[in-house]
C-alpha cells in the first residue's frame with residue numbers, strides 16, 4: 001500500500017460523490033434530504049461545473065451564455081425561484097436580415113407583436129402558422145424517429161428555407177451550440193416545449209447563483225473543493241495528492257470522459273459542441289433598447305450567432321455601464337482576439353459607429369460545452385459497481401444533469417433501505 005494512504009480517512013458509511021456540477025449537487029441534496037451521509041469532491045475552486053459566474057473588473061460574467069427555463073421539472077423541484085430573483089427574457093427575438101433587425105415575437109404572449117411578426121421577411125405566413133400549430137400541439141415531430149436531426153425534422157414539418165435559415169438556424173444554434181442542427185429532433189421537441197410552457201430566465205446575480213443555492217443546502221464540512229480524484233473503486237476514492245476516503249458507495253458525477261478515465265474504461269469519447277462567448281462593455285447610453293431581448297443573426301454572415309445585452313436582465317455591470325454577451329458557435333481555429341475583432345465589425349454593422357467605444361472585456365473559449373447528441377442517448381448502466389450521473393444521461397441541459405443526479409441518489413437510497 002502506498003505510504004500516503006496510511007493517512008486515509010475512514011468514513012465508511014458515506015456516499016462519495018465526485019463532481020459538484022448540477023448532477024453531483026442534485027445527488028448530494030437528494031441524499032441529504034433522505035439523511036444519507038455523503039462527501040462531495042470537486043477539483044474546481046467553486047461548485048457548479050459548467051454553470052459558473054466570474055467577477056471581472058466589476059462585471060459579472062457567466063461562463064458562456066446560458067439560461068434557465070422555468071418549466072424545467074427538476075429546477076422546479078430543487079430551486080427556490082423567488083430567492084434566485086429570476087429575471088425574464090422577452091419571449092421572442094430580433095433577427096438581423098437584409099440590413100435590419102426584425103422582431104419575431106411569441107404571439108401567445110405578445111399578441112400585438114406576434115401579429116406584426118407575421119409581416120416580417122423571417123419566414124412566410126405559412127411558417128408562422130406552423131409555429132402556432134406547434135404551440136397548440138396540432139403539428140409535432142413526435143412520430144419522427146430519434147435518428148432524425150432537427151434540420152431534417154424542421155423540413156419534414158414543412159418549414160420553408162427562409163424560416164429555417166433566418167430563424168430556426170440561429171435560434172437553435174444558440175441552444176444546441178452546433179451549427180448544423182444535427183442534434184436529435186428529440187432535443188428540439190423538448191426545448192420547444194419548455195420554452196412554450198414557461199419563461200426563459202436568469203438569476204439577477206448570474207447563472208452561478210443556481211449551484212450556489214443548491215450548495216447552500218449542504219453542510220460545508222461535507223464538501224471538499226480543489227480535490228481532484230484520480231482513483232476510484234466501488235467503496236473508495238483517492239485524490240491526486242494521495243489522500244484516500246472509504247465509503248459505502250461512489251458516484252461519478254463528472255463529465256463522461258472523466259468517469260471513463262477514472263474507471264479505466266477505454267470508451268470512445270463523445271463529441272462535444274463548442275462556443276466562444278465574448279463579453280463587451282459599453283456605456284449605458286449606447287444600449288439600443290433596455291428590453292431584455294435576444295438578437296440573432298439571420299443573415300448567415302457571422303461570426304456572431306446571438307447576442308444579449310445581459311445587463312438589461314441581470315445586475316452584471318457597474319453603474320453607467322452595460323454588458324453585451326456574444327456567442328460564436330462551433331470550434332474555431334482563430335484565436336479569441338481575432339474572433340473578437342471580427343465580432344466588433346459585425347456589431348458596428350448592427351449598431352453603428354458607437355460600437356468603436358465598446359470594450360472587449362473577456363472571452364471564454366468553451367470547447368466542451370455540451371456533449372453533442374445526434375441521437376437520443378440511451379441511459380448507461382452503472383459500471384463496475386460505481387454509480388454514474390451527468391447531463392450525458394439525458395438530452396444535455398441543467399435539467400437533465402439534475403435529473404440524473406436525483407435518480408442516482410434515489411437508487412442509492414433504495415439500496416440503503418433494503
Ligand SMILES: Cc1cc2nc3c(=O)[nH]c(=O)nc-3n(C[C@H](O)[C@H](O)[C@H](O)COP(=O)(O)OP(=O)(O)OC[C@H]3O[C@@H](n4cnc5c(N)ncnc54)[C@H](O)[C@@H]3O)c2cc1C
Pocket residue numbers: 018019020021022023024041042043044047048049050051063064065066067068227228229230253254255258275366368369370389390391392396397398399401
Ligand atoms: C456555454 C454553455 C451554455 C449552456 N447553455 C445551457 C442552457 O441555456 N440551458 C441549459 O439547461 N443548459 C445549458 N448548458 C448545459 C449545462 O450547463 C450542462 O448540461 C450541465 O451544467 C452539466 O452538468 P453536469 O453536472 O452533468 O456536468 P459538469 O457541470 O461538467 O460537472 C462535472 C464536475 O465534475 C468535476 N470533475 C471532473 N473530474 C473530476 C475529478 N477527477 N475530480 C474531482 N472533480 C472532477 C468538474 O470539475 C465539474 O465540476 C450550457 C453549457 C455551457 C457550457
